[in-house]
Amino acid sequence: MxxxxxxxKSVNAAACDNPAVMNDCERVFPVRDYDLAAxxxxxxxxxWQSHDAGWIGVVGSHWxxxxxxxxxxxxxxxxxxxxxxxxxxxxxxDLNLDDVLASFPDxxxxxxxxxxxxxxxxxxxxxxxxxxxFILSSxxxxxxIRQIISHLxxxxxxxxxxxxxxxxxxxxxxxxRLADISEAELRHCKMGFRAPYLRETARLVASGACDLALIHxxxxxxARAELLKLPGVGPKIAxxxxxxxxxxxxxxxxxxxxxxxxxxxxxxxxxxxxxxLQRFTETHFGRHAGYAQQYLFHYIRTGGRGx
DNA sequence: TACCAGGAGAGCG
DNA sequence: CGCTCTCATGGT
Numbered sequence: 001m002x003x004x005x006x007x008x009k010s011v012n013a014a015a016c017d018n019p020a021v022m023n024d025c026e027r028v029f030p031v032r033d034y035d036l037a038a039x040x041x042x043x044x045x046x047x048w049q050s051h052d053a054g055w056i057g058v059v060g061s062h063w064x065x066x067x068x069x070x071x072x073x074x075x076x077x078x079x080x081x082x083x084x085x086x087x088x089x090x091x092x093x094d095l096n097l098d099d100v101l102a103s104f105p106d107x108x109x110x111x112x113x114x115x116x117x118x119x120x121x122x123x124x125x126x127x128x129x130x131x132x133x134f135i136l137s138s139x140x141x142x143x144x145i146r147q148i149i150s151h152l153x154x155x156x157x158x159x160x161x162x163x164x165x166x167x168x169x170x171x172x173x174x175x176x177r178l179a180d181i182s183e184a185e186l187r188h189c190k191m192g193f194r195a196p197y198l199r200e201t202a203r204l205v206a207s208g209a210c211d212l213a214l215i216h217x218x219x220x221x222x223a224r225a226e227l228l229k230l231p232g233v234g235p236k237i238a239x240x241x242x243x244x245x246x247x248x249x250x251x252x253x254x255x256x257x258x259x260x261x262x263x264x265x266x267x268x269x270x271x272x273x274x275x276x277l278q279r280f281t282e283t284h285f286g287r288h289a290g291y292a293q294q295y296l297f298h299y300i301r302t303g304g305r306g307x
Numbered sequence: 308t309a310c311c312a313g314g315a316g317a318g319c320g
Numbered sequence: 321c322g323c324t325c326t327c328a329t330g331g332t
Binding site: 043044134135137138139140141142143144145193194197231232233234235236237240253254255256257258297301 | 316
Binding site: 140141143191194273 | 327
């Protein structure tokens with residue numbers, strides 16, 4: 001490496017701690033109806049932490065701090081950034097929320113759910129991180145899922161640069177890395193019986209036997225079928241990955257909370273069978289059914305208070 | 308202490 | 321198909 005290049009890098013590395021050149025590490029995005037706290041807390045992602053009126057997380061190999069004001073999201077990174085498209089994509093800043101909400105059926109449950117938390121958004125996460133995270137999610141409360149993933153990243157993720165004075169951060173471990181870890185070591189991260197599922201799925205993805213990039217290009221039913229081949233992935237987790245990771249807009253994960261919402265809000269007097277319920281979710285909620293699902297999830301889980 | 312958690316897999320009739 | 325049991329761990 002040339003000396004001049006090394007010097008240049010060294011200057012850049014310090015740039016984000018220098019107010020004079022901070023604009024390389026900071027970006028203000030104008031937004032409307034973007035409830036950052038609800039979005040980062042709505043059980044679709046598990047690594048963001050509230051910190052000093054902002055949120056700190058890792059997106060890919062970027063440490064990021066986000067802070068919401070009335071009509072902006074301000075992002076700060078540890079290193080200078082020239083192309084912010086990775087973050088705009090993650091946050092889905094180009095999505096037209098009005099169009100999404102207008103596509104919902106005009107029924108009382110959804111009016112209430114949207115009214116309770118207008119600005120709730122779906123993120124577009126890395127498919128592998130999303131897949132691995134939701135394999136770890138089964139029969140766990142959200143606080144515990146966060147804990148498991150925190151352990152996993154701390155023990156096995158690659159360090160990423162953070163600004164001076166911030167606690168160290170790590171990326172989400174790659175498939176190859178997780179495939180290489182013993183089941184016993186994974187169990188030290190408190191994931192219990194999910195350990196062999198995660199390990200075997202990591203091996204299938206790392207080896208190319210399961211190609212996540214290919215799933216991106218498939219129609220929804222084929223994409224779902226591919227994910228269902230993976231150990232530890234059933235209908236619910238598959239739909240979470242299809243919705244939160246791949247962005248299939250009609251994927252509709254039904255967990256205990258969404259089941260509760262559907263029964264309570266749409267079928268209060270009878271007990272629909274599983275196939276009947278599935279047909280309902282596939283036909284009733286429109287072309288952004290997955291979004292509707294997220295509003296119902298958040299609404300029922302927060303007791304209708306939108307907190 | 309009981310019950311529950313953004314489930315899946317396997318065995319059963 | 322639909323039911324039941326187990327799996328591991330910690331919050332409420």
